Amino acid sequence: MEEYYPLLMSTSLFRGISLQGVQELVGCFKPQVKRFRKGEILLLFGYESHDVGILLEGQADGIKNTPDGAEVLITHLGPGDIFGDVLSGSSLKSPVTILARTDCIAVFFPYDKIIHPCQSLHFCHTQLMQNLVATISEKYFALNRRVDLLILKSLRAKLCTWLLEEAARQGKDTFSITLNRAGLADYLNCERSALSRELNRMQNEGLIELYKSSFKLLDKAALANQAAH
Amino acid sequence: MEEYYPLLMSTSLFRGISLQGVQELVGCFKPQVKRFRKGEILLLFGYESHDVGILLEGQADGIKNTPDGAEVLITHLGPGDIFGDVLSGSSLKSPVTILARTDCIAVFFPYDKIIHPCQSLHFCHTQLMQNLVATISEKYFALNRRVDLLILKSLRAKLCTWLLEEAARQGKDTFSITLNRAGLADYLNCERSALSRELNRMQNEGLIELYKSSFKLLDKAALANQAAH
DNA sequence: GCAAAAGCGTTGCATTGGCAACAAGGAAAC
DNA sequence: GTTTCCTTGTTGCCAATGCAACGCTTTTGC
Numbered sequence: 001m002e003e004y005y006p007l008l009m010s011t012s013l014f015r016g017i018s019l020q021g022v023q024e025l026v027g028c029f030k031p032q033v034k035r036f037r038k039g040e041i042l043l044l045f046g047y048e049s050h051d052v053g054i055l056l057e058g059q060a061d062g063i064k065n066t067p068d069g070a071e072v073l074i075t076h077l078g079p080g081d082i083f084g085d086v087l088s089g090s091s092l093k094s095p096v097t098i099l100a101r102t103d104c105i106a107v108f109f110p111y112d113k114i115i116h117p118c119q120s121l122h123f124c125h126t127q128l129m130q131n132l133v134a135t136i137s138e139k140y141f142a143l144n145r146r147v148d149l150l151i152l153k154s155l156r157a158k159l160c161t162w163l164l165e166e167a168a169r170q171g172k173d174t175f176s177i178t179l180n181r182a183g184l185a186d187y188l189n190c191e192r193s194a195l196s197r198e199l200n201r202m203q204n205e206g207l208i209e210l211y212k213s214s215f216k217l218l219d220k221a222a223l224a225n226q227a228a229h
Numbered sequence: 230m231e232e233y234y235p236l237l238m239s240t241s242l243f244r245g246i247s248l249q250g251v252q253e254l255v256g257c258f259k260p261q262v263k264r265f266r267k268g269e270i271l272l273l274f275g276y277e278s279h280d281v282g283i284l285l286e287g288q289a290d291g292i293k294n295t296p297d298g299a300e301v302l303i304t305h306l307g308p309g310d311i312f313g314d315v316l317s318g319s320s321l322k323s324p325v326t327i328l329a330r331t332d333c334i335a336v337f338f339p340y341d342k343i344i345h346p347c348q349s350l351h352f353c354h355t356q357l358m359q360n361l362v363a364t365i366s367e368k369y370f371a372l373n374r375r376v377d378l379l380i381l382k383s384l385r386a387k388l389c390t391w392l393l394e395e396a397a398r399q400g401k402d403t404f405s406i407t408l409n410r411a412g413l414a415d416y417l418n419c420e421r422s423a424l425s426r427e428l429n430r431m432q433n434e435g436l437i438e439l440y441k442s443s444f445k446l447l448d449k450a451a452l453a454n455q456a457a458h
Numbered sequence: 459g460c461a462a463a464a465g466c467g468t469t470g471c472a473t474t475g476g477c478a479a480c481a482a483g484g485a486a487a488c
Numbered sequence: 489g490t491t492t493c494c495t496t497g498t499t500g501c502c503a504a505t506g507c508a509a510c511g512c513t514t515t516t517g518c
Contacts, residue, residue: 066457086369089362095373115359117346130344133318133362140315140369143376144324150379151418153506155475181496189380194475196497212496228295382476384505410466423505425467441466464515473506478499485494 001026001033004056004107011054011080012135013128021124028118031109042098042106043084049094051108052132053084058104062096073183084108086136089115150189152227155198158188160227163208167217176214230255230262233285233336240283240309241364242357250353257347260338271327271335272313278323280337281361282313287333291325302412313337315365318344379418381456384427387417389456392437396446405443 005022008014014022033056036042042060043049055077062075062083074096077083087094088111114132117125145165152158167173177184185192202208207223209216217223234251237243243251262285265271271289272278284306291304291312303325306312316323317340343361346354374394381387396402406413414421431437436452438445446452 086366089359090366090370091363092366092370095370095377115362116355126345129358130318133344133365134320136362136365136369137315137319137321140365140372141319141321141324143369143372147372147376147379150376153474180494191476192496193477193498197475197499200497382504409464411464420506421466422468422507426469426505429467460518462515462517464513466511466513468510468512470509471507474504476503477501481496481498483494483496485492487492488490 001031001107007056007080008054011082012138013052013054013082013085013131015131017124017127017131021122021127024122025124025128028122029109029113031107033105033107036100036104036106038100038102038104040100040104042100042104043087043094043096045095045097046093048087048091049084050088050111051084052082052088052111052114053098053106053108055079055081055083056105056107058100058102060098060100060104060106062098064096073186076178082135085132086139089136146187149187154229155188155190155194156202157227157229158190159195159198159202160207160223162188163215163217164220164223164227166215167220173220174214174216176212178213180213230336236285236309237283240311241367242281242283242311242314242360244360246353246356246360250351250356253351254353254357257351258338258342260336262334262336265329265333265335267329267331267333269329269333271329271333272316272323272325274324274326275322277316277320278313279317279340280313281311281317281340281343282327282335282337284308284310284312285334285336288330289333289335290328290330292328293325302415305407311364314361315368318365375416378416383458384417384419384423385431386456386458387419388424388427388431389436389452391417392444392446393449393452393456395444396449402449403443403445405441407442409442 005019005026008022008026009017009019014025017025032051036058042053042055045064057079060077060083061073062077064072064074066072077098083098084094114128117129149158149161152161166177167175179187181195182192185195188195199208199210203210207217207219207226209218234248234255237251237255238246238248243254246254261280265287271282271284274293286308289306289312290302291306293301293303295301306327312327313323343357346358378387378390381390395406396404408416410424411421414424417424428437428439432439436446436448436455438447
């Protein structure tokens with residue numbers, strides 16, 4: 001477990017906590033480390049869970065099955081990403097399945113240990129609880145941004161908004177993304193073909209420049225303007 | 230303040246906490262009680278806040294301004310409803326404005342007092358922290374359900390899904406709602422006219438029965454079936 | 459009690475974007 | 489090296505639905 005302390009310290013759950021603090025907390029919580037083979041399930045849709053999971057190694061996806069049996073990608077997880085946090089403190093069922101895309105190692109912290117300050121009242125425990133709340137809140141805000149995108153009426157507006165946000169997030173006007181076209185279409189809730197068509201139009205209009213999965217914003221003012229329509 | 234203890238005990242933040250516990254916590258936190266006149270602002274869009282608010286009296290709305298200046302209703306709050314909770318533990322700006330629709334009284338609990346177990350280690354404090362996490366998580370899940378609705382492709386599917394969920398939530402197949410047509414159209418992200426048109430069609434097809442803002446589900450199997458398309 | 463505003467339904471029209479089908483290039487599997 | 493699959497682009501067609509306009513009814517404000 002020790003080898004993962006630096007990774008833990010870089011996660012949103014342990015940020016601001018010293019190495020010593022992490023050691024104390026891990027010693028106190030006795031979290032379980034589990035290995036998963038590619039294709040195995042870390043967290044199953046429709047079940048309760050009262051553990052906060054952190055992916056230590058490998059890649060996993062949060063997926064959901066639509067009524068007609070198709071599989072929708074919700075999130076992608078890499079080392080250091082947290083899962084099950086929103087779920088662990090509620091009595092609700094998981095809205096997603098977390099599926100290992102490669103062999104994975106994850107560690108599971110029992111929620112009730114996190115939320116109960118123990119006798120020894122570790123100084124860092126308060127920080128951990130704050131971090132838990134902040135982590136969940138951030139997921140709420142991320143979802144909220146997605147809702148803001150989804151309620152835009154035109155695909156053009158969605159794309160403009162998304163491009164500007166992504167540029168701001170990456171801090172540059174030329175950027176590339178990991179999502180492929182189908183994934184982006186899912187995220188924006190549109191057809192892949194319609195997405196291609198619209199990106200093409202925007203390129204022709206001189207708003208953006210495309211090369212594979214990299215984007216270059218040429219006219220941010222126009223983009224911002226069209227984001228409102 | 231004492232007069233509101235029963236109301237507090239019925240909120241999601243204080244549920245499961247005894248009257249004595251509420252007294253201890255209130256005594257310890259010294260929350261501020263504020264009065265607002267109709268039209269005044271309880272929480273302003275774009276600002277940080279580190280208080281958890283509970284509406285004690287009156288009615289308030291969570292609203293957001295669209296780029297083109299219009300006002301979109303996000304939530305409606307009545308006595309006992311919590312606001313600012315998701316915000317208080319993060320360093321982000323409020324995505325909404327909370328606006329008093331009538332004269333209001335609200336109480337504000339400082340987040341850092343909630344999250345820091347104090348010296349006297351009140352037994353009920355742990356419960357309160359759990360409740361805070363659960364309250365935020367519930368808001369996340371509510372938003373998540375909305376996303377699930379929004380990504381459905383057809384208005385018919387959205388309506389079927391929403392009707393079934395609402396019936397389940399209210400525990401009966403005949404129910405009425407507080408949202409008006411425009412509000413429901415907003416929630417489902419469609420045109421008010423299109424909503425009317427579709428509801429009418431569904432009534433003609435014998436799926437539902439309408440009377441003003443009350444709905445009667447006549448064929449839940451068919452509704453469930455069409456929710457998938 | 460009256461005027462103004464809000465809520466709801468209705469309809470015609472124009473457009474968006476969903477759907478299906480196909481092609482081409484590149485990556486992966488064998 | 490060959491085959492298969494995956495990803496992306498492209499295009500025609502058309503149904504769903506956004507938009508605008510109007511009228512009726514109910515509610516609110518004065």
